[in-house]
Amino acid sequence: xxxxxxxxxxxxxxxxxxxxxxxxxxxxxxxxxxxxxxxxxxxxxxxxxxxxxxxxxxxxxxxxxxxxxxxxxxxxxxxxxxxxxxxxxxxxx
Amino acid sequence: xxxxxxxxxxxxxxxxxxxxxxxxxxxxxxxxxxxxxxxxxxxxxxxxxxxxxxxxxxxxxxxxxxxxxxxxxxxxxxxxxxxxxxxxxxxxxxxxxxxxxxxxxxxxxxxxxxxxxxxxxxxxxxxxxxxxxxxxxxxxxxxxxxxxxxxxxxxxxxxxxxxxxxxxxxxxxxxxxxxxxxxxxxxxxxxxxxxxxxxxxxxxxxxxxxxxxxxxxxxxxxxxxxxxxxxxxxxxxxxxxxxxxxxxxxxxxxxxxxxxxxxxxxxxxxxxxxxxxxxxxxxxxxxxxxxxxxxxxxxxxxxxxxxxxxxxxxxxxxxxxxxxxxxxxxxxxxxxxxxxxxxxxxxxxxxxxxxxxxxxxxxxxxxxxxxxxxxxxxxxxxxxxxxxxxxxxxxxxxxxxxxxxxxxxxxxxxxxxxxxxxxxxxxxxxxxxxxxxxxxxxxxxxxxxxxxxxxxxxxxxxxxxxxxxxxxxxxxxxxxxxxxxxxxxxxxxxxxxxxxxxxxxxxxxxxxxxxxxxxxxxxxxxxxxxxxxxxxxxxxxxxxxxxxxxxxxxxxxxxxxxxxx
Numbered sequence: 277x278x279x280x281x282x283x284x285x286x287x288x289x290x291x292x293x294x295x296x297x298x299x300x301x302x303x304x305x306x307x308x309x310x311x312x313x314x315x316x317x318x319x320x321x322x323x324x325x326x327x328x329x330x331x332x333x334x335x336x337x338x339x340x341x342x343x344x345x346x347x348x349x350x351x352x353x354x355x356x357x358x359x360x361x362x363x364x365x366x367x368x369x
Numbered sequence: 370x371x372x373x374x375x376x377x378x379x380x381x382x383x384x385x386x387x388x389x390x391x392x393x394x395x396x397x398x399x400x401x402x403x404x405x406x407x408x409x410x411x412x413x414x415x416x417x418x419x420x421x422x423x424x425x426x427x428x429x430x431x432x433x434x435x436x437x438x439x440x441x442x443x444x445x446x447x448x449x450x451x452x453x454x455x456x457x458x459x460x461x462x463x464x465x466x467x468x469x470x471x472x473x474x475x476x477x478x479x480x481x482x483x484x485x486x487x488x489x490x491x492x493x494x495x496x497x498x499x500x501x502x503x504x505x506x507x508x509x510x511x512x513x514x515x516x517x518x519x520x521x522x523x524x525x526x527x528x529x530x531x532x533x534x535x536x537x538x539x540x541x542x543x544x545x546x547x548x549x550x551x552x553x554x555x556x557x558x559x560x561x562x563x564x565x566x567x568x569x570x571x572x573x574x575x576x577x578x579x580x581x582x583x584x585x586x587x588x589x590x591x592x593x594x595x596x597x598x599x600x601x602x603x604x605x606x607x608x609x610x611x612x613x614x615x616x617x618x619x620x621x622x623x624x625x626x627x628x629x630x631x632x633x634x635x636x637x638x639x640x641x642x643x644x645x646x647x648x649x650x651x652x653x654x655x656x657x658x659x660x661x662x663x664x665x666x667x668x669x670x671x672x673x674x675x676x677x678x679x680x681x682x683x684x685x686x687x688x689x690x691x692x693x694x695x696x697x698x699x700x701x702x703x704x705x706x707x708x709x710x711x712x713x714x715x716x717x718x719x720x721x722x723x724x725x726x727x728x729x730x731x732x733x734x735x736x737x738x739x740x741x742x743x744x745x746x747x748x749x750x751x752x753x754x755x756x757x758x759x760x761x762x763x764x765x766x767x768x769x770x771x772x773x774x775x776x777x778x779x780x781x782x783x784x785x786x787x788x789x790x791x792x793x794x795x796x797x798x799x800x801x802x803x804x805x806x807x808x809x810x811x812x813x814x815x816x817x818x819x820x821x822x823x824x825x826x827x828x829x830x831x832x833x834x835x836x837x838x839x840x841x842x843x844x845x846x847x848x849x850x851x852x853x854x855x856x857x858x859x860x861x862x863x864x865x866x867x868x869x870x871x872x873x874x875x876x877x878x879x880x881x882x883x884x885x886x887x888x889x890x891x892x893x894x895x896x897x898x899x900x901x902x903x904x905x906x907x908x909x910x911x912x913x914x915x916x917x918x919x920x921x922x923x924x925x926x927x928x929x930x931x932x933x934x
Binding site: 281309321327345 | 462466469470472473474476477478480481598603604605606607608629630631632633636639640643644666667670671673674675677678680681684685688904905906907909910911913914
């Protein structure tokens with residue numbers, strides 16, 4: 277390596293990543309499980325279940341990705357501050 | 370513009386809708402002005418547009434809002450707007466509505482993968498996915514394979530944007546079945562203008578135009594989704610008409626015309642189409658270009674939470690295909706044949722005042738210009754970085770790179786134009802179908818590389834080749850039941866079974882298995898590993914972390930600095 281591998285982030289706490297991972301896995305797997313929704317009834321405003329159920333999953337997925345975003349960026353910020361704070365102290369000494 | 374297009378209007382085939390045409394021409398001209406103006410928008414002070422970072426990635430500074438519009442315009446293309454409702458109109462849910470779960474599961478995948486790619490690319494100044502593969506594996510063969518796959522898969526995609534514009538022009542009454550050149554003149558003019566402002570402004574042009582296009586398309590879809598069901602007796606009636614048509618037995622095949630709600634036999638086709646397409650989309654160079662143009666590591670993640678609004682719109686747009694069934698829309702092409710691609714433009718023209726139809730048609734046509742511009746830029750960047758610089762001129766400076774890329778973007782666009790004018794439209798559609806299968810074969814090299822160096826570079830190369838060969842052969846062997854032509858679709862049985870799935874997914878599985886097995890073999894044989902210039906810390910870097918080029922300056926004793934960029 278030509279330059280030292282300076283860590284950009286401190287060590288991770290697994291909690292937020294596990295929660296986000298579970299949310300994202302649900303958001304990927306559930307919409308792909310076709311037997312759960314390949315039916316006509318119940319209809320919603322004349323729309324068969326097959327169609328409105330899948331459309332419903334668009335905002336649900338968006339919400340899950342949104343929550344994951346909040347969890348992961350918060351942890352990301354903490355990990356960055358962990359290394360950057362340490363580096364600033366080093367320079368000040 | 371209007372002086373050039375109006376004389377063509379005197380064709381016997383279709384009446385010209387003067388008001389709608391005027392609205393389209395005015396909006397198109399407005400967008401062209403915006404496209405040229407974009408060169409000055411947030412332009413880099415010292416360098417102008419004389420580097421790939423500036424011309425090809427818009428200065429790598431797009432925030433959440435611009436990215437939302439840019440990626441929205443980039444991923445949800447005019448061809449999508451035309452082809453998805455067309456598929457719904459013609460054969461129903463399995464070939465059309467899978468686009469909804471596809472664009473749902475897309476975003477968790479983007480969330481997981483793309484910020485790592487952003488970080489490593491930010492650190493090393495990577496512009497293309499092949500740049501990353503080159504930096505990670507140090508294998509020229511693998512880099513060129515990824516770059517060529519990207520270029521070849523993108524070309525027909527650009528051509529299909531032209532098919533989208535053509536559908537709009539045909540419905541407006543432009544074009545004639547008698548004179549080929551005259552038919553395509555408006556298309557050629559539109560494309561020359563597009564090529565000119567892409568050349569001048571680079572990625573800033575589609576970013577700015579995307580804002581206008583999206584406002585128009587949201588307006589058109591929201592109005593249509595509220596008004597059309599009211600006009601045709603509610604969704605009940607619309608779905609009733611669709612079910613009647615799709616359940617009817619087709620005389621050509623002796624089977625139902627389409628699928629209203631998939632039965633157990635099509636489950637696997639439905640979900641593999643959705644998953645395979647979602648995994649493939651961000652392997653396309655134009656998607657990666659959109660990601661790398663963002664300002665920070667987390668911009669793309671935030672966008673993964675807000676981009677699904679487009680998926681909702683796409684879902685409703687798909688249902689307009691059913692609305693067209695109940696409206697009795699007749700998509701008759703210039704040669705008198707039924708062309709499903711014309712369904713949505715025709716639906717708007719038949720059921721709305723001319724000025725509003727004009728807005729909707731303009732939204733589709735402009736919607737073709739945005740992705741066509743980004744795709745040509747992305748393909749040009751691949752050519753410049755991974756073929757011109759890697760193979761021909763290793764010492765090319767940023768200015769030369771920008772110059773080569775600008776010219777390559779012109780070549781790519783005219784290639785696509787000739788493709789559409791010179792060949793049958795179905796050739797472009799077949800090629801795009803193949804492109805989707807091919808591009809997924811770059812997934813193992815790119816995505817596995819974001820997390821691990823476990824795979825051996827040559828194993829990835831052989832896996833890629835195996836996936837491409839299987840996918841191409843399997844797609845060729847699909848025969849259209851009506852026309853008996855090859856490349857009849859993208860669904861085939863898993864070899865040795867009756868389970869119908871998306872061909873790309875099987876090809877991907879073969880690719881992955883070959884790559885894994887050969888990695889074990891090659892490691893056992895102690896074949897040389899390529900040089901990896903990335904480090905673990907690169908994959909978590911954000912916009913405030915120094916780029917590698919800056920680190921090199923900071924630690925000059927560490928190395929000579931060569932081999933990094």
